[in-house]
Amino acid sequence: MRPARRRAVIAAAAVAALAALGTAPGRAAPDPVLSRDDWRAIERAIGDQLDALRAGDAERAFGFAAAGIRAQVGDAPAFMAMVRGGYEALLVARYTEFLEGAVIDGLVIQPLRLIAPDNTVRVALYTMQRDGAAWRIAGCAIAPSTVKAA
Numbered sequence: 001m002r003p004a005r006r007r008a009v010i011a012a013a014a015v016a017a018l019a020a021l022g023t024a025p026g027r028a029a030p031d032p033v034l035s036r037d038d039w040r041a042i043e044r045a046i047g048d049q050l051d052a053l054r055a056g057d058a059e060r061a062f063g064f065a066a067a068g069i070r071a072q073v074g075d076a077p078a079f080m081a082m083v084r085g086g087y088e089a090l091l092v093a094r095y096t097e098f099l100e101g102a103v104i105d106g107l108v109i110q111p112l113r114l115i116a117p118d119n120t121v122r123v124a125l126y127t128m129q130r131d132g133a134a135w136r137i138a139g140c141a142i143a144p145s146t147v148k149a150a
């Protein structure tokens with residue numbers, strides 16, 4: 001099959017799959033476009049929370065969590081225990097770097113590269129929510145990377 005024909009078949013299959021899922025192109029509202037200031041505010045919220053976590057300031061770190069996380073976790077000490085138990089990569093990273101964020105299916109995702117002391121690379125994928133004029137952290141998943149730091 002020629003490349004142009006292959007692309008057309010793949011595109012048609014993708015549209016069919018999306019339609020079957022109820023998310024066909026054109027039916028859903030377009031993803032919002034965030035300004036450069038929004039992305040800077042998102043990075044600042046994540047960076048400030050990381051600073052608070054590393055300093056052991058549970059109250060301040062918990063303050064950056066979105067309402068859903070706050071309701072789920074309950075209080076600042078429980079939040080800090082959750083981070084220490086399941087998100088240690090955030091606390092021990094010797095280097096962090098914000099990667100290009102994206103809005104995917106309406107979710108604002110901000111990736112953060114984490115390099116551990118042993119040069120293992122992970123990526124923290126933050127889900128962000130606007131709360132009035134502020135950005136709050138609505139979730140974080142830490143994924144392995146195939147990259148190894150030098």
